[in-house]
Amino acid sequence: MSKDYEVGYGKPPRKHQFKPGNQAARGKKKERSQTLSIPEILHEALNRRRKIKRGDQIVSMKAGEIMIERLVQMMVTGSSRDLTSILGMIEKHAPRLLEQQAMQMMITYQKADGSRIAPPPDDLWGTEK
Numbered sequence: 001m002s003k004d005y006e007v008g009y010g011k012p013p014r015k016h017q018f019k020p021g022n023q024a025a026r027g028k029k030k031e032r033s034q035t036l037s038i039p040e041i042l043h044e045a046l047n048r049r050r051k052i053k054r055g056d057q058i059v060s061m062k063a064g065e066i067m068i069e070r071l072v073q074m075m076v077t078g079s080s081r082d083l084t085s086i087l088g089m090i091e092k093h094a095p096r097l098l099e100q101q102a103m104q105m106m107i108t109y110q111k112a113d114g115s116r117i118a119p120p121p122d123d124l125w126g127t128e129k
Contacts, residue, residue, distance in 0.1 A: 046064035
């Protein structure tokens with residue numbers, strides 16, 4: 001061995017070093033040739049496929065699809081604040097989803113036995129008689 005080579009941490013003796021062409025040898029990290037913008041990074045992240053568990057099945061979906069499903073789940077089971085914020089996002093980014101003809105609903109109010117809460121006024125929903 002030559003005297004100018006010092007053996008130590010990260011510097012094994014020459015006879016124990018990886019030989020050229022060995023797959024176990026670590027190479028230099030490749031740098032990206034160009035930088036990506038935030039929209040490009042977001043696009044890549046949302047289109048990356050992930051595996052999720054549905055019941056006893058494992059399903060592969062895009063991350064964006066998973067995010068939308070979870071938002072809808074929050075909207076259905078969450079608070080009124082969650083519902084309001086998600087409807088605001090839909091209104092801003094996918095207004096065509098809200099363009100459907102509104103369906104009339106019949107709303108009835110039943111006061112529970114022993115309740116001290118006053119019923120809502122009759123003109124609250126524009127009742128028709």
